[in-house]
Amino acid sequence: MTLSKSTKKVIQPGNAVRNSQSGQPIMVALDLLGRRWALRILWELRHGDTMTSRQLQKDCDISSPNVLTTRLRELREAKIVAKADGGGYLLTAEGKQLLQAIAPLAEWADRWASDVGREDLTCYSKSQK
Amino acid sequence: MTLSKSTKKVIQPGNAVRNSQSGQPIMVALDLLGRRWALRILWELRHGDTMTSRQLQKDCDISSPNVLTTRLRELREAKIVAKADGGGYLLTAEGKQLLQAIAPLAEWADRWASDVGREDLTCYSKSQK
DNA sequence: GAATAGCGCTATTAAAAAGATAGCAAAACA
């Protein structure tokens, strides 16, 4: 490995990240997915189609392309997302598996919504705008 | 339910969040879990035991208690985490279900690690700066 | 073949979030 200066680290299993020095896969994953828009980007790519960066930006409601670019780079380095031939982005095989792994989340979220909604939601609802 | 502070938004299904105005459960969940340390905190609570905030801070390697306090408050408001009688924090029933929903993530991470490790890492190390 | 439009991406500045230390009040313990 040439890795001249490790000023910026690739978020990959085996590499130390903010969350952990160990490089444990799960810790690296939690770090990577815990960054802004990372989960959402995967979610918007869930259909498997190639999406342009602009489309992603629009669907995710991201105003600034900078964060999107950064996140996409990280996800590409992590082999979760790839550039498509002819432009755009799509999930890698690895990315599709990841998406399957977090698929139960949507189901949970629905249960969560109904459970939380069943409770004393009134003490929260009016604080919104 | 005096609602002392109406300026802060509770992250709950039904409420608009950064990611989405719709309040769709999955979007709210992605927003909440996409915040720094949120996933990791859940992960450290996965055994179901009551953990003190200091223990959590230590295990998560969080240097600043501020973020931890903020995240724990959000998770409590979302009914995912609760304060334990006699101090400390633990998962709610909802939180335990959430953890089950993202449990496949650990398994995926291990596969991911072996897959990524199998490939040519050199093509990434030099692109960094 | 100039004009147009969409693409990926960078530049810049402001705002927000997180990192890092220190320390306090209350409870638990001795």
Next chain:
DNA sequence: TGTTTTGCTATCTTTTTAATAGCGCTATTC
């Protein structure tokens, strides 16, 4: 009563994200 532990706040610095503008490139259209 003195000591420890705990949850949390205060303060300040650093990092990350937000918000706009716009560049160079490619493809299409007139």
